[in-house]
Amino acid sequence: MIEELKTFIAVVDKNSFTKAAKSINISQPSVSSHILALEKYFNARLIERSNKQRKILITQPGEILYKKAKQIISFLDEAKDELSNYEHSLCGTLKIGASMTIGEFLLPSILGEFIKEFPNVKLDVTIENTKHIYEKFINYDIDIALIEGTVPVQNYTYRNFYEDTMVIVTPASFSLDTNINLKEYLSTQTWIHREEGSGTGENLNIFLNNESISPKNFIILGSNYAIKEAVRNGLGVTFISSLVVKEASTTGEIKIISTKTKYNRFFSYLVHEKNLSKLQKLFLEKLETYKNS
Structure with missing residues (x-):
């Protein structure tokens, strides 16, 4: 069978x-x-x-x-890994899916610490936008999903593990005339946007709606790096995770603009809790201890 x-x-x-x-x-x-x-x-x-x-x-x-x-099939593979190495150090394959910001800016350090502790574990990592990671999770293509956008509430465990700050980012040459209202200025700008299904794109839409900003134009790009580079080269402004632009802001390549309202969001993990293997449980324990620096 x-x-x-x-x-x-x-x-x-x-x-x-x-x-x-x-x-x-x-x-x-x-x-x-x-x-x-x-x-x-x-x-x-x-x-x-x-x-x-x-x-x-x-x-x-x-x-x-x-x-x-x-x-x-996933259960059988996990059982084979655990039984074949029952008397040896923990090993097996951990299948993780992460949305773009998490996968590019948080996951490497988290996995680095995990692998130091469990060097025989094999990692199978997928990095795509929230929508695609969620689809792979509900189809059991990945064990643990790390996402930054909202997804339907279904029969699985959904927990927050990290609080992220979203910021307005402009080219380094940005200089606001004190006679011009910031919202009015931002409404005249081209906004660099992520694709549909992205958690970052979802949060940009929330920000624009909350602030009643109606951009004159959008440029859609498929990665955080591309967005940062587009802003750095003067193509427009954006609203993105501070993790993406922290270094570029420090070196003066771009500017972060302060807002009266602080915009935070949570990164979350999804698991099918009833089916957790020992390896998955250990990774979640590591994830739960990961706090904002």
Whole structure:
């Protein structure tokens, strides 16, 4: 049954019997046989096939089984790691997903400390925006999700672990005429924005709404570094984590503009608590002790 489940996961991931067969190194007839065996066992149609268009469609029961199968395989992998090294130092693979700001500016130091303590642990790290990290988490592609945006409340544990400060950032040449209101000035500027699904982009929208600022133009960029460089080169202004611009501000490459209202947000972690392995628990313990410097 385990091999059949692995085959089914491959078919869903590749959306093709042929590609699935190649990815797990078995024949296409074997793929078909495995899927039929699962459908017979669960007494449910898992995949709709179109011979003419050579397309497949995952049914609703198939979607349910896909998520459960990912959990089952993940549990087995964790059990294998723990049992094979029961009398030795802790090892195994920890699959972490982090949104961009966390992954670029916090996670390296956190993982550095963790690996010093548990040097035999293997890390599988994914860094994408909050939306994509959340999707991977609910599909059990990652064990622990570290996010900076809001996500739907579902059947998992959601806890804050770090308080971040958001700041307005302008080019170093910025000089505000004392006769001009800051909000009025900011409304005339081009704002450098993150893509949809980004926690930073979400917080920029909140800031603009709260301050009643209506920018004349937006430039959308897909990374914090690109945004910082765009501002440094005079393309516009932005609202971003102080972690991103701390060094550039210190060296005078950009300016941080003070606001009357302090804008903070929390970085959070998501876990499927009922399924935590010893390795995941130890990482969360390390994360819980991580405080703002």
